[in-house]
Amino acid sequence: MNKLLATSALALSTLVSSPAALAEQQAQSSYRPSPFSLSATRMTTGTADVGTNELQRDQWMFDFKASMPLGKKWFIGAGVGYDNLDYDWRSASLVGNTQTWDKIERYRASLSLSYRPNKNWMFMLAPKLQYAYADTASASNAESYGTVLSGMYRFDSGNVLGLGVAYLNDIDEVRTIPFIAVNWQITENLKLGNPFSAGFSGPAGLELSYQLDPNWQLGAGTSKRTNRFLIADDKETAEIDEWVSFIRLGWDISKAVSVNAYAGYFFNGELELNPQNSKQDIDNQGAAALDVTFKF
Structure with missing residues (x-):
């Protein structure tokens, strides 16, 4: 979901604009976000x-974002976020004597710097910092950091296509995630874009959306999602890796307020515990989400 299910769970987040959407917006001189x-x-x-x-x-x-231009070619942005995850286990243990974790907190911060040398090209650098830990671990050992690099080309038609890579030094694991950045107006009402912002939760994914009228959109998409967090000190981690497909119904109530509702389905999920290197399959499951965004 453009904002759905963005963690071990849904990438639900209308919270972060995709690089391709950002490139299209910045290319429009009359656009004042x-x-x-x-x-x-x-x-x-x-x-x-x-x-x-x-x-x-x-x-x-919860996400708060700010952005501003630095002249005609440079743009800067910043964001902070807080996630509270409730894992309701119906058992006392996972593996051997490993106690289950029920509450997970995640704190996120990011900066972004983008450069437009001309009307067609845009390049972006976005460093990220994250702390993700369960109630059985301490925050001081749960640091992750990384950066996202992307380059995008805006065609004369206004469509945007690009490539990017995320380098992530996650808790006790280094990952490199390539992704495609796209914002492509197929017809007057039909568009292909990225529902997520690439980062610790995975690549940007793809969503096909249809503009029902000026205020309503209907979309469908899919992406792979990853959620890794500390469950005990000494770098004991849990990672949930899964695919999600979703349907989104969006309503732009006004220029300042938008609401997105999602119905999703998680599949091919796997839970990995380290350093035990223990892996267990997660059954497919349905999901639902609601996102409200205020712009001011």
Whole structure:
């Protein structure tokens, strides 16, 4: 979901603009985006079997973003976020004597610097910092950091296509994630774009959306999602890796307020515990989410 399900769970977040959408906006000299935005997202999943356990997940996500131009060619942005994940386990242990973790907190911060040398090209650098840890671990050992690099080309038609790579030094693991940045107006009402911002949760994904009228959109998309967090000190981690498909219904109430509702489906999920190197499949499950964004 352009904003759905953005963690071990939904990438639900209308919180972050994709690089391609940002390139299209910055290329329009008459475009004057709101400098600040505040988003709140609520997500819930069905119950899924994980080995001999059952798991049901709920999540709150909050994001605050700010952006501004630095002259005609440079743009700068910043964002902070807080996520609260509730993992409801129906068992006392996962592997051997490993105690389950129920509450997970995640704090996020990012900067972005983009450069437009001419009307067609845009390049962006976005360093990121994250702390993700369960109630059985301490925040001081849960640091992750990385950066996202992307280059995009805006055609004379206004369509945007580009490539990017995210280098992420996650908790006790280094990952490199390539992704495609796209904002392509196929017809007057049909558009292909990225529902997510590439980062610790995975690549940007793809969404096909249809503009029903000036205020309503209907979209469908998919992406791979990853959520890694500290569950005990000494770098004991849990990672949930899964695919998500979703349908989104968006409503632009006004220029300042938008609402997106999602129905999603997680599949091919896997839970990995380290350093035990223990892996367990996660059953497919349905999910739902609601995102509200204010721009001011």
